[in-house]
Amino acid sequence: MAAEWDGKSRGTVFGFKVFVFFIKNFGIRAAYALMHLPIPYFCLFSRKNVRGLFYYFRKRKHYSWFQSSLNIYKGYYQFGQTLVDRIAIQSGLRDKYTYEFDGIENLKETLALNKGGILISAHVGNFEMAQYFFNDLDEEANISIVITDQDHENIKEYVSSVINRKQDNFIIVKDDMSHIFEINAALTQNKMVCISGDRYMDVAKTIEASLLGKQAKFPVGPFLLATRLEVPVLFVYVMREPKRHYHLYARKVAVTRRDASGLLTKYTQSLEEILNQYPLQWFNFYDFWDDID
């Protein structure tokens, strides 16, 4: 079984419409409760994802068989909650949540350098929320999110189905290398370019490193960019905590020029720390370590 993400998000558009309806009419809690409906369906019919998640809990985090099974449900539920939160915040319910800006001074310092910055994140927590933290920081502060074409198709579909939001903050990776110019332009405008360091599509070149005690493949692009452009590099995560609380982590990283694998090692270490604190918020629902028969 191939380890790369297959690019499909199950039932996204329909799910989003239902959430929006519920959030707007019955409140956030009702939308959370509603999340319990699709989870048994996912657990039963989304074998591939369930196996990926079970492997993560059982083999990588070393939970018992029972705890791992339970955590699949809990993990899905947290994932559902992050989706509800995202929609709620985008549709104007920002005040229903509390926020913690951990390491925000690192972002401020980066902006003050006026060189832009590369933010490397992961599919943990609720990274898409980062832009709402940034809006608080500075009106000028802007992030551009680098995503693949397939991701973009999914996002376009559901975003336009629920909200009228400008999508000019996405840089889409394309064969014609136009994303390279957009990344360059964004950095010259002192924007933050955010790239996910953990997920690759089959076309991408990969680089290996150990995560949670086992070698896994990572996309090489983000780490090459970050070690060659001489701009500040930060690891950024937005993690969900109980009682509708979001915790932003922004950590500055010392980068050695051209040492992509050194940066990757720092990244996996930082990711492990986050996963120790928030084990349920690992949202790579597939055979990430390419270790399932």
Place this chain on the structure above:
Amino acid sequence: MNALKQELKENIIEQLNLEEFTVEDIDNDDALFGDGLGLDSIDALELIVMLDKDYGIKLTDPEKSKEIFQSINVLAEYITEHRTK
């Protein structure tokens, strides 16, 4: 023009860390991307940054850049015509 070509080759080798190449290895007509020097998209980004920093040329059009990065000859010609520093 020849001095510029020499300078470009030196800068490319240094900037992109092409340790296995010397200035003599790069022919003025060699393709920079693909089969020639085999540069990749991140190399392209570094070249774009270099053109801006060293010659004040801002490239924004991917199609145009593909033409410009064809070879040292084409690149040198473009720089001579468009440089602002």
